[in-house]
Amino acid sequence: MPRDARQTRRRILDAAYREFRRKGFVRVNVDEIAAASRVTKRTLYSHFRSKDELLAAALEAQIELAAAAKQALTSQTSGSTPEQIVESLFAALHRWSGKTRWSGSGFTRVAMELADLPGHPARALARRHKGMMVSSLAEKFANVGIKSALERAREIWMLAEGAIVMVLIQGDASYATTAAEAAKRLVLRDVVKQPRLRRTPPTQSSTPR
Amino acid sequence: MPRDARQTRRRILDAAYREFRRKGFVRVNVDEIAAASRVTKRTLYSHFRSKDELLAAALEAQIELAAAAKQALTSQTSGSTPEQIVESLFAALHRWSGKTRWSGSGFTRVAMELADLPGHPARALARRHKGMMVSSLAEKFANVGIKSALERAREIWMLAEGAIVMVLIQGDASYATTAAEAAKRLVLRDVVKQPRLRRTPPTQSSTPR
Numbered sequence: 001m002p003r004d005a006r007q008t009r010r011r012i013l014d015a016a017y018r019e020f021r022r023k024g025f026v027r028v029n030v031d032e033i034a035a036a037s038r039v040t041k042r043t044l045y046s047h048f049r050s051k052d053e054l055l056a057a058a059l060e061a062q063i064e065l066a067a068a069a070k071q072a073l074t075s076q077t078s079g080s081t082p083e084q085i086v087e088s089l090f091a092a093l094h095r096w097s098g099k100t101r102w103s104g105s106g107f108t109r110v111a112m113e114l115a116d117l118p119g120h121p122a123r124a125l126a127r128r129h130k131g132m133m134v135s136s137l138a139e140k141f142a143n144v145g146i147k148s149a150l151e152r153a154r155e156i157w158m159l160a161e162g163a164i165v166m167v168l169i170q171g172d173a174s175y176a177t178t179a180a181e182a183a184k185r186l187v188l189r190d191v192v193k194q195p196r197l198r199r200t201p202p203t204q205s206s207t208p209r
Numbered sequence: 210m211p212r213d214a215r216q217t218r219r220r221i222l223d224a225a226y227r228e229f230r231r232k233g234f235v236r237v238n239v240d241e242i243a244a245a246s247r248v249t250k251r252t253l254y255s256h257f258r259s260k261d262e263l264l265a266a267a268l269e270a271q272i273e274l275a276a277a278a279k280q281a282l283t284s285q286t287s288g289s290t291p292e293q294i295v296e297s298l299f300a301a302l303h304r305w306s307g308k309t310r311w312s313g314s315g316f317t318r319v320a321m322e323l324a325d326l327p328g329h330p331a332r333a334l335a336r337r338h339k340g341m342m343v344s345s346l347a348e349k350f351a352n353v354g355i356k357s358a359l360e361r362a363r364e365i366w367m368l369a370e371g372a373i374v375m376v377l378i379q380g381d382a383s384y385a386t387t388a389a390e391a392a393k394r395l396v397l398r399d400v401v402k403q404p405r406l407r408r409t410p411p412t413q414s415s416t417p418r
Binding site for chain 2: 016022023024027045101103104107108109111112113115116118123126127130131151154156157159160161162163165166168169170171175178179181182185186188
């Protein structure tokens with residue numbers, strides 16, 4: 001693809017993602033996305049055949065961004081404790097939810113909007129994205145000595161998703177703080193103890209009689 | 210309102226709720242709701258002025274049903290343990306999520322669909338509904354001796370919301386089981402100990418010198 005066409009495609013994808021995030025999949029129409037990306041509808045349709053295809057491509061691009069961010073995060077926190085991992089996850093959630101016009105997780109929103117269409121390509125992408133986030137968290141947990149790392153990651157991830165739902169619905173950011181405290185209690189009891197030098201157990205030979 | 214009109218109104222509300230639940234707020238149109246409730250569009254509009262008003266009324270009716278169900282549940286489990294309360298909550302979620310065409314929480318879905326419209330009457334109803342569920346759970350927890358009953362209720366409720374999100378997106382019911390186990394760990398350490406007879410403390414008079 002020539003460089004110009006690639007840049008146009010990128011601009012449409014970014015605008016599409018912003019519009020979908022703002023108004024949801026159903027209420028956005030292709031005219032609005034064309035206007036927001038400063039292309040004609042004809043140009044838009046030369047890149048994407050339908051709104052469905054555009055949504056899937058916009059989410060796909062977003063997954064790649066999320067994967068890059070995830071990798072950065074993993075290397076930054078590779079030396080930290082379970083408590084720090086949980087704290088930085090919920091601190092990020094807290095900051096994110098404080099943004100103006102914040103509307104929760106885009107993937108969750110799309111999955112709920114298309115709840116009656118499990119075969120929609122956007123549903124598959126949401127599944128892949130959430131699966132990736134959970135396994136990434138599990139990997140981090142395993143690296144700092146958490147035993148049942150995948151189970152703990154699933155639990156903590158559900159607390160994070162639940163916090164997003166409740167902060168959005170109640171308009172009350174303290175749900176993120178409550179979730180962080182619960183998450184810490186759930187992980188802190190699951191750290192593999194450092195192997196310690198065992199004291200020589202009492203044996204018959206050392207303690208006669 | 211005459212009896213016939215009340216019955217028609219009820220039928221429209223039930224059909225509207227079913228259709229909104231199935232396809233989401235945005236994709237359902239008033240013609241479909243009129244058809245599903247076997248009334249003309251003219252009759253429908255004699256009861257409700259707009260789709261917005263109809264959605265608000267349908268959710269309102271649903272909240273009343275939920276409140277009645279909640280009361281029944283409260284009286285049934287008034288004598289149970291924290292563990293039993295948590296188990297029955299997640300068992301209900303597990304059964305519910307196994308229904309065909311299950312699409313998660315209707316109130317959450319509506320709040321996400323209308324994430325950019327915090328002033329929409331349906332958003333206020335979602336807020337009221339979730340608030341009611343959390344305080345009802347807190348009340349049950351307090352009744353069985355959980356100390357920080359409201360904090361625990363908020364935590365457990367977020368696990369339940371997170372489980373709904375993950376079961377829906379991943380199509381994997383085991384998230385409900387994982388959430389139930391985490392919820393039990395969170396509540397079990399927070400039960401007020403039964404007051405025990407204190408042993409007489411050693412005092413100067415009873416133990417001279």
